[in-house]
Every structure is written in C-alpha cells, then in structure tokens.
Amino acid sequence: MDALLDFSQKSGIYDFMHSTWGWPAVETLHFMGLSLLIGTVGLFDLRMLGLAKGIPMNSLHRLVPWGVGGYALNVMTGVMFVTSAPDQYLFNPAFQVKLALMGIAGINVLLFYRFPFDRVRRADAEADAPRAAKVAAAISLCCWIGVIVCGRLITYYRPPYHWCFWC
C-alpha cells in the first residue's frame, strides 16, 4: 500500500487527483471508457447471444478495438484512483469483487479467442453463434455489468469499517 501511495505522490498523480477538479474529471473519463467498452464489446456479446441477427458478427467485431481503447483508458484512470487513496480500495469488498470479475473476464477473453472466435468470424450474417461463443458472451456481459455495479458500490463501502465477512 505504501508503494502505491509512493508511486502516486512521486509521479504527481496524487496532487492532481486531490486538486479541486482532479477526481471528478478522472471519474468522468472512467465513465466514458466504460461506455466505449459496453457499446462495442457489449453489443458484440449481445449479437452472439442472438440479438440483431443480420449484422455479421465479423463486421461488428471491427468495433472491438474501440472497446479495448476504453478498457485501456479505464485501467489508466483506475490506477490513478487506487494509488491516490489505496486504503479506500484495497480493503473494500466492492473493489475486491470488481478485480475478481475483471480476472474472470480476462480469462474468458483468452478462451474466446483461442476456441470459438474462428467460427464466429466466418459465420454468416444471419447465423446463430456457436454454443461456446454464446457461453463466452454471457460470461463477458455478466462480468462487465458486475464490474460497473461494483465500481459504483465502491463509494458505498467506506473502509476501514469492514463490512464483509472475509475482510
């Protein structure tokens, strides 16, 4: 935790985040990144689950790099939050669950590109996605929605008053 604070203070992030508009500005960027992810990866997931058939999954996948950009933005802004007030995050059950869901989503991405993606890419516009792709899409949507829910709940829990049974 000291190392995180140290990084934030030496890099100047800490001072920026604790300036008048630093925190709200970075929160706003964090929400924009989330919207990019939901609007691209989320819609690709929904198509694999059977919504908007007629749109080729391959063509929709071309939007995913924008979602990766949103994800990168959120990793950067997220690091700015966590290192500037580590005690509010590391001991926070909402943040811990959020990280766990991001981990599951990450493994899910790797498995998706390793296995069903090739068949998804070659599928017709009207085609149903393979079952494995549907499972991956459902896991992805649940994880990212869960990540947003946990992110919003971080402000509900105020460590060091530990609310959860494992803290």
Added chain:
Amino acid sequence: MDLLLWLEETAFSTWMRESGPAFFSTLVLHSVAMGFVVGVHVATNLRILGAAPRIPLSLMSRFFPVLWVNLVVVSLSGALLLVAYPTKALTNPVFYLKLTAVVAALFITRSFMKGVLQDPHTDAGRAGRRDRMLAALSLLLWAGAVTAGRLLAYTYNTLMASHLY
C-alpha cells in the same frame, strides 16, 4: 421552494435518502443503464462516422430495443434520485445542462432513425457529411451529459431545501 420542502419531507423521499440499499441500488441501476444508453449511441455514431464500415447501417437499429429499455431505466432511476434530493438537482444549473444534452442527443437519434439508419443507399461505407457532423455532435452531447452527470455530485449549492430555513 415550498414544493421542494414538501417533497423532501414526504415519507418516500426520506426513505430514498436514508435507506442505504434503496439509494445505492437506484444509483447502480442509473449508472449501468446509462452505460448501455451511451454505449449503443457510441457504436451507432462510430459506425455513421465510418468505423466498422461492413456493419449494414440499416440494421444498427436492431440494437435499439436495448437502448429503449435502458432509457426507461435511466429515466425512472433518475426520477427516484431526483425525489431523494430534489433541491440538490433543481437548484444546480449543471442538472439542466445534463437534461438539455440528453434531449438534444435523442433528437439527433430520432432524425437518424428517419434517415441514415433506414436508407439502403447508405448501408455500406461512410454516411454523408451532414450525418457525420450530427454523429460527432451526438458523441459530444453524450460526453457532455456524462460529464454533467458526474459533476452533479460535486457542484450542487444546496443539498436540501430545509437547509435554507
């Protein structure tokens, strides 16, 4: 101001404020649904601007049921948050900026639905110059709405009408 005072003293408003789970579940719903509302707009506008050109533009509206459902959730949860702290929002100019940005962006969406989103001539590739300008404007308006929404937590001048007495 009397009306705001009355509203914030109703049992329901008090419960929304003071019951942690009621307030936070509303806040969570508002955030997630807003993510989808903005998300569908991001995808549609990026497509109109020329990204992912092989998505048939006329089929993009097949995602709009997701937009409408989430717009209803955003409106209802927004109304509940407003009932919880009516004075906080209604005395803050930023709140009206947010509403204006959302309404203006939805008008652009409506014009797209009558035009570029159902015109088979623009199905492939980039849309016309006017539509691209409107799509860029829509993205700016949503960015503005998100910014204003986040700033509502920081810019209010009066939390409760009762504090004025």
